[in-house]
Amino acid sequence: MWEKLVKRAFRRSIWVYHCNSGACNGCDIEILNVLTPYYDVERFGIRLVSSPRHADAMLLSGAVTRPTLPLVKKAYQAIPAPKLVFAIGSCAIGGGCWYDTYNVTGGGDKAIPVNYFIPGCPPRPEAIIYGIALALGLVDKKVAPVELKQMEFPVDMYRQTKLWEQRNVIYKLLGEEDDRYNLY
Amino acid sequence: MSVLAGFYLSLLSLSLSLITALIFGRKPEVVRVAGTLFISLSCIFLALGAISAITGEGHPAEFEVNLGIFHFPILIDGLSGLFLLLLSILGLTSVIYSSAFTKKNEPGRLQKYYLALPVFIAGLIGLLTVDDLGLGFTLSWQLMAISSYFLVRMGRPDKISVRPARVYLLFMEADWLMIISSAFLTKNYQFGDSLAVIGEKLAHSGRIEILIFFSLLLAGFGLKAGLFPLGQFWIPGAYSTASPPVSALLAGILEKTGVFGLIRIFFFVAKEAGANFNPDLWGKVLVISGTLTLFIGTVQAMKQSDYLRLLGYSSIGQVGYIIFALGSSLLAWNSGSQAIRHLAAVIFLGALYHSLNHGIFKSLLFLVGGSLLYSTGTRDLNRLGGLLAAMPVTGILAALSSYSIAGMPASSGFVSKWLMISGNFLAGRNSLLLTFSGIVALFTAAFTLACYVKFFGLAFTSVGAQWKIKKEIKEVPTLMLIPKILLMLICLSQAFMPLVYVNLLSKSLNHSEDFLFSGMFTGHNLTNFKAEVLSLKIFDGRNLLAATGPLIILLIIVVLIFLARWFRQSAGSAEVTVPVWLCGYQDLNQDNIYVDRNMFSDLKKIFWWTGGNKVIVVDDEGELAGCNAGTKKDE
Amino acid sequence: MAKKEELRELLKAELKDDFIGEELAGERRLFVDVHNRALVKTAEILMKQGARYQVGVGYESRKGGRGLALVHTFAFDNDALIVIVRTFAPEDNPEFDSLTPIIPGAGWSERECIDLLGFRFKNHPGPKRLVLSDDWPEGIYPLRHDVPHDLMPPATRDVVFRLEQPPPGTSIVPFGPFHSSLHEPAHFSVYVDGENIKGCEYRGFMTHRGIEKLAQTELTYNDVPFVAERICGICGSVHSVNYAQAVEAAAGIKISRRAEFIRVVMLELERLHSHLLWLGVAGHLIGFDTVFMQAWRIRERIMWLAERLTGNRKTYGMVIVGGVRRDINKEKAEDIKQVLKEVEREMLSLEKAIINDKTIHKRTRGVGYLSKEDALKWNLIGPVARARGIAIDARKDHPYAAYDELEFEVPVVDYGDVWGTLVVRVKEVYEAINIIRQCLNKMPADGPLAIDLDAPIPSGRQALSVVEAPRGEAVHYVLTGEENKPERWRVRAPTYANLQAVPEMLMNNKLADFPIIVGSIDPCISCTDRVVVIEIGLQKIKVMRKEELETISRKMRFEG
Amino acid sequence: MWLWNKLKQLAISLRAGVVTLHYPFEPRPAPAGFRGQPVWDHTKCIGCAGCANHCPARTIFLRDICQEVRILLYDSARCTYCGRCVDLCPEKAITMSDKFELATDNRQDLTQAIELFMMTCQRCGRCYDLEIKNYIDRLTLLGYRYDSLEVRKVIKKSTSEFQPEMLEKTATYQRPERLEK
């Protein structure tokens, strides 16, 4: 009956569930910080809930360590659809500075599909709000891939395929075919 | 069928059943089938007889039984007809249930069981019909006591059941002594005098004698009914020891014979006693003891982990309601104004109604408990859970009966509590005692709810039994379901057709002679209940509509439920199944589910003084489970 | 100093031939090499002298052919002395005597060595796996040199951890890892009887990120402070300062006084925001969100200040080996003073509003009580110990950086409960403000921010540094290595010591008090877990774990 | 007493008033000296790989595509924004911008790539060699490993492909050994 209304309400009332998968506390504190008076994300209808069942979005912080990987998956499963995942901080996005150590699986997207990335170590509360506002459609994205060249060089001769656009040029050129190791 | 024919035919069938059990002791199948058939037959005869007693073809059946030199008076009036009807229904359901439940018994036990059961029922019939405090009473009491002693004794393995059974017998015999001896204090008492005669003689006795007479009888029948603190001694032990169909009879009708006795004494004999009977005093005594009983019994029930014990304690509490209402009605009767006298009648009706209701749903609950025991083999609520999936029918029956006993709106318990409590408040609006005891009664309704939320929620809805109990859990056989469904139907009819039952009750009271409130229940007076002071809408309107008071509430709720259901589905949300969320690390297992002993722990601590704190569940395998629930020194 | 000499003579006399050598690094450290067989005896002697056990470090010595080494450190708080006892074992037989029977607190360090380095311990009561996940294959020891830091054996699906059965009459309420009262992943399996807590089992190491291995293999000396800062997002500066101090001590570098003062300013700013943070979180944990909001509103000024000073709100990135990266000049000093003034004013009014609030007392007084004796037994440190009447503070006991020049008090109360820790923390806020003001006044006007490391740091040197974090004493142990990077770096966070006492504090409290009791130690699980898991046993009920590679209870699920 | 405390608590709130910033609707620039996203000045970069060598997060990679072209790849997603690269750049080609509004729905957006034109060495015909023969040599170029395929062979993401042989020496993966042989 009011599917359309409901869909529109979703972005105006996002309840978030905070999931720390092995973070250093920095991002967790900043996540709490956005609830505090100066930032107050409740004005966007955002609440921090304590049961994933009530959540619409998961705020993932931390590098997803080996023990927490299945648990993060479980927590994601516990959230009813439609759901968003925000990876907050460098660790949650790509594993941070320990992305490849023996106990870190390297980033939230190894475990669950991530919708929004909010980089920073830790991100400023403003950055988190910006990310949330981005998800709510209040602001526009401000970043784009940067490609700089020192001089115009006939790179085409090295572009045997469209590999460059796929950003895997280095590995592809070296004969690395295995998609498993795709960075992105 | 006339009253007498029903009475004798049922006794005949019972003795037939007894004889078959004696003769065919080696053939368990025969014993069971014949026992079931004959006892059922007897119950049907009894029911027919009882109905005619209630409708009162002519006059109450009053006659003397002559057994050689012994002879004793029998009186089957409307009131006893009512209780006989209850007995016949419960007997029928219980015996059908037993026929399946006893399949696991070994032959020797089975024979004993079917030897004791007809005797027990005969004893109960006797208690409800015999009209003296002498020989006839003794005979039926002893039949009842000894046979039920054996029934209790056989409910569980010997080492567990001997003690509660002996305690039971001890108290029954003591009780008998009290009741028998009471009459001897009356002036000019002759052995074998009928109650009416005793009453008349009381009118000429001294005050002290009357005081002792009524006290002894109150204690006697109170002990039988489970009055605090007397009931606590034997009821929980006996009810949880006897096999559940027997417990259903014990709680459903044996207890009610105590209530029956109290009614006989305080509303019939008392009338004969006339001015010598002080309704104010005895009303207060009944109210206070009833309030204590209902409160303490229910609070104790809340603490139990053994669901049969829980049901046992809860019976004490429910009988407390009845006794409280009887007292309240006496007080209201005594208070003077005509309007309030009407209220007294309403409260009395409520008490009777609650006796019927309680008989039905408590038996049902015991049968449900028996089904649980039958399927799972444990009586520990801590180890049960999630049975709704395995035993759907029993689950629904348990839900409905729990709902009824908790007195939720649109249930039979609600109707009777409504009558009792609102009558009490209206009648007692100038009396502190009545108001406060009414509040306690309301307060206790929440405790009752707590008990049964616990019982139903933890046994049926929660999770657990699958790993807790090794064996496969299945729904019980059909023969065990039919009697439960039958009881449920009666229970539902009590909820939704209160006027039918109110008419039945008033009819039965109209056909009881020498009733204190006689004349209040004639058709003319019934309509008088619409007096302005009453807002009990059960009696509002005419004919069918009047009976639909609870139906309207039900209708409102059902309509609103559909509204809510539409609301839930209105945005087309899908339903998915995901395992329980336990913060990620653990999955649900036998250690981290929330079990019974954890429920209401702080409340248990607050109410430690009500007793019944030692919660130990002894399963038949001799397994000892459970813990101490919140004694003060717990920490 | 007399103590140091005394101890050295005592050890020499008692150990005789087993006393291999000594190293007198600085005034406040005594390195003693003892023979493997004399380890227990040495420990006994030191404990008799009144030592407090700090940490055990194992390492694989790459150079010198000494094979595997085990280091135990003992602190003498009254004499500002730390004795470091080193023992060695050959590579093919890494067996040591266990200290756990005489010092229970050593058990975890030793088991950490078992896991990460493949040591064996004689007489260890429970030499079981501790750090690594259950599915980690046997025989791969991450901290050994031949294992790359990025080795990740596959996860086996069927292996799960077997938690203890609850004691009879209780059932488990699982707290964590994702629970709103724990902002970090750690699992508490709390045994409850009704609402009463009858014990708990802790299952941690979910935040273990292998930082030490990373620092030893991939990063150079001066990259490590930035990683060290990320051991913990709240007390990051503590770890980077601590690390830098350890390396500087090992290398024999003396940094400029000005840099030391700047470090102190940053440390105290961190303490300030950490305590305010805790106050807010404590309010949140007892359901008093207004306290949370107001405390964090006050704290926010400090965060902004930190951002202006360092370029980041939390991970200051101020510290490098040899000094600091950014200056605090006059302008910034004025800025700091201004902010401190405001914070002090706001803090005073907040304190007045809550310190006498009966409703807060109701939830905190007598909750999580631990007597002074128990606190000593459990070796508590930081505000948790100071709330129980134990005056212990690394800033006073083992002065570092510029603390020797600063005057401050160490608030000590003896409530022994959650309320005590609250009071201590509130008082420390003012002390921290006081210290920063002193720093700004006493700071030398000039001096290099960082000194250049012109020569490589010599390898094989060892040093230990302690820093008083907001939560207590943090210990860093560094063994310098070649290729411009440490060979072994060991961190012991304060929560490590305090967390052991949590089951004791929880005993017989209400379930509703669980968050605030766990919160009262201000657990920094990410610090603690950087390499270690803590196992907590109940005091009365023995809690052991069975790591059995089989499908077990956690997998069982009721599908009805 | 109780009321007095409550009033004091209310007074704190009231004195502070509503302090919420209107951030996404009003800009809120970072203070001077903020360590935001590092930005490479491609005109200054000489491709020395100093930043890559010392990045604590190892998120800057350099790779030769051919003799003349070297590519610098920077992944802002994993960056810790410590500013270590800025400290170390000999040409001051890197600056920490004050950009912090980096949130995105696509990780691609966070990358920077610079094609560096390298002069050919007169002697060897190549510029500084970034191709390294094996793992041990690479260890000497510290922190410089993300682009090495051999090493990445052993970065396992808890996959099931792990075999104990991986720990053994293979043709593609040589076990690290003592440096001094």
Added chain:
Amino acid sequence: MKVAAIFINLAYFLLLAPFLEGVMRKLTARIQSRQGPPLYQPYLDLLKLLGKENIVSSKNWAFRLAPLLAFSSMLAVVLLVPLAGAENLLSHSSDLMTLIYLLTLSGFSILVGALASGNPFAGVGASREMMTIIMLEPVLAMTLILGAVKSESFTISSALSGIGRNHGFSYFLMLVVYLLALQAFVSRQPFDIPEAEVEILEGPYVEYSGPNYALFRYTLNIKRMFYAWLFVVSFLNFVPSGNFWLKLLLETAGILILFVLISVIGATHPRFRIDQAIKYYTLLVVLSLIAIGLGVKGW
């Protein structure tokens, strides 16, 4: 009019209840120096919840039925009450007992749902909720019974108007008791113990998601509004019956004022523990017993 009143009742409570939550959240935010969500936020929340997936963690009907029963029994309660003094058609088929028991039924279904979810946190929450019901229901019942005693009638409307009939001791004592209990009736701090989200993750509702949770939230909103309304009509019933709409407006204003009070108290208190709360409730029960006693004596 009598039929229309049913729908007015329904609409009044259904539409206004979420708004009051919005007021509460806004005020709480103000006390916490925050801007807070817009006043219409709870409507959005409910709408959003309706569109979410409905997660069912245990496959029994009790789990599914519980939110429906809670919601419908709460609605039944508000259907029966005489809003702005106007009795509707259904008021006649009920009395105080029905009202009290229907309120209990709403709590009861929350409990059943909680237990059916099988979650230990829900179990803890259910246990606490039941204890709260047991201790608090008598206070509510006694408030109503005081009215019944004074007005000598058991119908809802006369009992409600009866409380303020003569402003004796019993009236004032009961007013104080009700105000003291109000915070617990509406389960806000310091008495949001059953839902304590920090410890037991919203307690009984931990397993409910999407529309089911929306129903529970709605129930809670209506319940809060009902208790506030009850206070306004029973204790602040100064306005003589007159214009229906005027009276409705006044009642609404009263409810709003009460919600301001609730928000302020809620924002300046920590959550109590259940054992502390029970002691407090016991005091309330005793006080209200005294009030009833005074009422019976005609004071």
